Amino acid sequence: DVKVTQSSRYLVKRTGEKVFLECVQDMDHENMFWYRQDPGLGLRLIYFSYDVKMKEKGDIPEGYSVSREKKERFSLILESASTNQTSMYLCASTGGQGTNYGYTFGSGTRLTVV
Amino acid sequence: SQKIEQNSEALNIQEGKTATLTCNYTNYSPAYLQWYRQDPGRGPVFLLLIRENEKEKRKERLKVTFDTTLKQSLFHITASQPADSATYLCALDTSNTGKLIFGQGTTLQVKP
Numbered sequence: 770d771v772k773v774t775q776s777s778r779y780l781v782k783r784t785g786e787k788v789f790l791e792c793v794q795d796m797d798h799e800n801m802f803w804y805r806q807d808p809g810l811g812l813r814l815i816y817f818s819y820d821v822k823m824k825e826k827g828d829i830p831e832g833y834s835v836s837r838e839k840k841e842r843f844s845l846i847l848e849s850a851s852t853n854q855t856s857m858y859l860c861a862s863t864g865g866q867g868t869n870y871g872y873t874f875g876s877g878t879r880l881t882v883v
Numbered sequence: 884s885q886k887i888e889q890n891s892e893a894l895n896i897q898e899g900k901t902a903t904l905t906c907n908y909t910n911y912s913p914a915y916l917q918w919y920r921q922d923p924g925r926g927p928v929f930l931l932l933i934r935e936n937e938k939e940k941r942k943e944r945l946k947v948t949f950d951t952t953l954k955q956s957l958f959h960i961t962a963s964q965p966a967d968s969a970t971y972l973c974a975l976d977t978s979n980t981g982k983l984i985f986g987q988g989t990t991l992q993v994k995p
Contacts, residue, residue, distance in 0.1 A: 773926075802982075811987035812927075812972070827982075859926050871917055871929025872983060879924075 772796075775860050775875035782882050788847040790878050792860030800863045801843035802872070803827075803835065805856040812859065818843055850882045886910065887986040889973060895992045896963055904958040904989045906973035913975040916949055916956050921970045921988065930971075931958075963993045 776791035794801065800819055804812040804827075814827030816835040824835050832854060836844045843862075847854055857879050861872040888907045896902050906916070915934045919927035933940045933949045933956070940947045946959040960967050970990045974983040 804985075809987070812985040814982065814984070817982060861926075869915060869932055869934070871919070871932055872927070873929065874926030877924070877926050 773860055773862055773873050773875040775858075775878050777878050778876060780878055780880045782847075782850050782880065784851060784882055786847075786850045786882075788850050788880070788882075790845040790847075790858055790860075790880070792843045792845070792875055793841050794843075794860075794862040794873070795841065796862060796864065796873065797840065798862040798864045798873075799840070801837065802861045802863075803833075803843065803845045804859045804861065805829070806859055806877075807856050815845065847880075850880075852882050854880065855882045856880060887973065887975060887984060889971075889986040890989045891987065893990040893992055895994065898964060898993055898995050900963055902960040902963045902967070902991055902993070904971050904991065906956040906958065906986055908954050908975055911954070911975055911977045912951075913977055915976055916947075917974045917976075917983065918945075918947055918956075918958050919972040919974060919985075921972060923970075927972055927985075960991075963991075965993045965995050967991060968993050 773794045782788050802817040803815045806812045813829050818824050818837045834846045857877050859877045860875040863872045886909045917932045918930045921927040931947045933947045944961045948957045970988040972988040974985045
């Protein structure tokens with residue numbers, strides 16, 4: 770069964786900490802995405818990547834960075850965690866640009882910054 | 884600005900009836916539109932995709948329509964079951980590059 774795996778389901782971090790959220794997919798997909806989901810705001814795109822070592826800003830990249838050193842792994846980094854980054858973080862992947870395939874999402878990481 | 888609207892109020896229907904969810908969008912010319920299901924605390928699950936040149940698409944008890952003139956998609960679940968209770972999200976690719984923008988979702992509750 771193909772899947773996207775996020776390393777943690779729940780995470781609690783302190784303000785100012787550097788936080789790494791890991792995402793691995795086993796489908797050999799080129800495209801990977803990081804979203805955050807908040808009540809009343811829906812899913813918002815943070816960063817995405819079309820290939821290894823490539824990254825593009827989404828709609829809300831401030832306070833985040835990403836790393837894609839290998840095709841199957843896409844990491845989201847919170848440089849200095851703040852309470853307004855408390856959220857559900859969702860990683861997704863899909864094959865090819867402009868593809869008519871849907872996204873495959875991970876189960877999500879619920880991050881709380883205290 | 885770009886906008887996707889789904890009914891924010893929950894939709895409550897009786898088991899066996901057809902559920903119809905609406906997705907409206909403005910200021911887009913999407914190449915295709917997708918629908919997802921999301922259960923509480925889980926990631927969305929892809930259900931259906933419809934292209935701009937398709938009027939209707941079906942998959943088992945699901946049917947999606949896409950009216951690019953009205954800028955609207957309708958998502959139907961026929962013979963609904965309590966197990967269909969979830970939040971349903973529509974999503975658009977506005978530039979045919981595989982980058983999706985999501986609506987906020989409509990929560991469906993099917994009562995036995």
